[in-house]
Amino acid sequence: MKPSPLRLLPWTTPEGNPCYLSTDDGDSLLSRLADDIEEAQVESGEQVLAGARAVLGDRRAGERAVRFALVRTTEALQDVLRIAVSRGARLEAADF
Numbered sequence: 854m855k856p857s858p859l860r861l862l863p864w865t866t867p868e869g870n871p872c873y874l875s876t877d878d879g880d881s882l883l884s885r886l887a888d889d890i891e892e893a894q895v896e897s898g899e900q901v902l903a904g905a906r907a908v909l910g911d912r913r914a915g916e917r918a919v920r921f922a923l924v925r926t927t928e929a930l931q932d933v934l935r936i937a938v939s940r941g942a943r944l945e946a947a948d949f
Contacts, residue, residue, distance in 0.1 A: 861939035863890045863932065891936045898929035 859873040866872060874883055901922075908914045908922040 858942055858945075860884070860887065860943060861935065862887050863894055863935060863939070891939075894929075894932040894936060898933050901925045901929040 857875065857877050859875050862872040862874055864872055874887065876884060878884065905922040905926045908918050911918075
């Protein structure tokens with residue numbers, strides 16, 4: 854049997870280093886917690902995207918509003934890219 858790959862978790866250490874999970878149980882408590890956090894991050898990203906679109910669509914939005922929208926958008930994008938990398942690695946490992 855092929856060992857399960859390490860799962861990149863949707864959080865980092867206090868120093869900013871990645872965290873990984875090694876388990877054969879995709880339904881473990883930590884796996885479910887990671888799934889829940891990833892789902893919340895995707896939902897947050899959708900809200901941030903909607904807000905950024907609104908700011909960009911407002912010709913009266915000032916530099917401060919645009920910068921805030923951009924900062925929040927880059928944070929959300931970073932979270933979603935981490936999720937994509939994690940899920941992509943798990944999908945590749947599932948291909949026999």
